Amino acid sequence: MKKTLITGAAGFLGSHLCDRFIAEGHYVIGMDNLITGDLKNIAHLFPLENFEFHHHDVSTFVHLEGELDYILHFASPASPIDYLKIPIETLKVGSLGTLNLLGLAKQKNARILVASTSEVYGDPLVHPQSEEYFGNVSPIGPRGVYDEAKRFMESITMAYHRHHGLDTRIVRIFNTYGSRMRLNDGRVVPAFMGQALRGEDLTVFGDGSQTRSFTYIDDQVEGIYRLLMSDYVEPVNIGNPDETTILEFAQEIIKLTGSDQKIIYKELPKDDPLQRQPDISRAKEVLGWEPKVHRSEGLKKVYDYFKSLSPEELQKKEHRDFSNNS
Structure with a gap:
């Protein structure tokens, strides 16, 4: 049985990865400091013999007994609300956390996949964005704490690959949606749904008029799994090239939910990307991957998930204490 460490295991994407790797027959070690993750996302896994959980911050030293085959590093705040509240924590998990896990992978001779994102492209000057594009990022802007953390993550991962011969993978994740997202975390899909x-x-x-391209969680997990199991070490975009404007998307949500709400407008946040669309030519060629779930199908599933939440959960606002995390 392959043994796989997944950091950020109690988060939206990390919890779905835990499900997938357990389904593939792996022994999964989940790790999360629960700053933005939630144990309810993985509560169904605790009774399983091939799952264990470690409440731990990967920005500090990471130690595990025994052999390890794979590491998937998904520990990081992922929504603007979170990383703007905890900028130093965000930088630390992208830098120190990645360094610690690369060291663990080197010690265990394990293959490691790190989760970068489309934010390495910043507010792009080319469209769509291919892996060859170097990006347009402000290192000192408010979003720089997240963007630069991911760019450093890629740099040090490639340095470990070239200098130590470490078996590494880099996935660049574009906007992903699905069940287990937090309604009030500031990301587009749960914000509109809520x-x-x-x-x-x-x-x-x-x-x-700014655009986004949304990928359903099942497609994202499939692409990540294929990349990990491939022999490809350069970054790979995993996203859905089906681009839409935010205004069109809001109108789509109103139609889906059967609500009669208006659309109100607020000032665009600083450095917010105006265009976001992945070029997935590399994923198609190297992994034989492309998204299968149409947005209308995926949104219906997510709407049904959010509708199943209790009235208390629907009204709940984010009141997380981040005061001691930096």
């Missing part, structure tokens, strides 16, 4: 379900007007920043 507002519609609560009968609130939908908030669009700027004039809504």
Whole structure:
């Protein structure tokens, strides 16, 4: 039985990866400091013999007994609300956390996949974004704490690959949605869904002409799994090239939910990307991967998930104490 460490295991994407690797017959070690993750996302795994959980911050030294075959590093705040509240923690998990896990992979002779994102492209000057594009990122802007953490993550991962011969993979994740997202974490899909379900007007920043490309969780997990099991060491975009404007997307959510809310407009946040669309030519060629779930199908599944939440959960606001995390 292969043994796999997944950091950020109690988060949205990490918890789905735990499910997938257990389904593939792996012994999964989940690790999370629970700053933005939630144990309810992996509660169904605790009774299993091939799952264990470690409450630990990977920005400090990481030690595990025994052999290890794979490491998937997904520990990081992923929403603007989170990483703007805990900027230093975000930088530490992308730098120190990645360094610690690369060291663990070297010690265990394990293959490691690190989770980068489309934010390495910043507010892109080319469209769509291919892996050859170096990006347009402000290192001192408010979003720089997340963008530069991911860019450093890629740099040190490739340094370990070239200098130590470490078996590494880098996935660049584009906007992903699905069950287990937090309704009020600031990301587009849960934000719109939550507002519609609560009968609130939908908030669009700027004039809504900025674009995003949304990938359903099952497609994202499949792409990550294929990349880990491939022999390819350069970064790979995993995303859905089906691009839409935020305004069109808001109108789509209103239609889906059958609500009659208005759309209200607020000022666009600083350095918010105006265009986001992946070029997935590399994923198609190297991994034989492309998304299968159409947005209308995926959104229906996510809407059904959010509708199943209790009224208390729908009304719940984020009140996380980040005061001692930096």
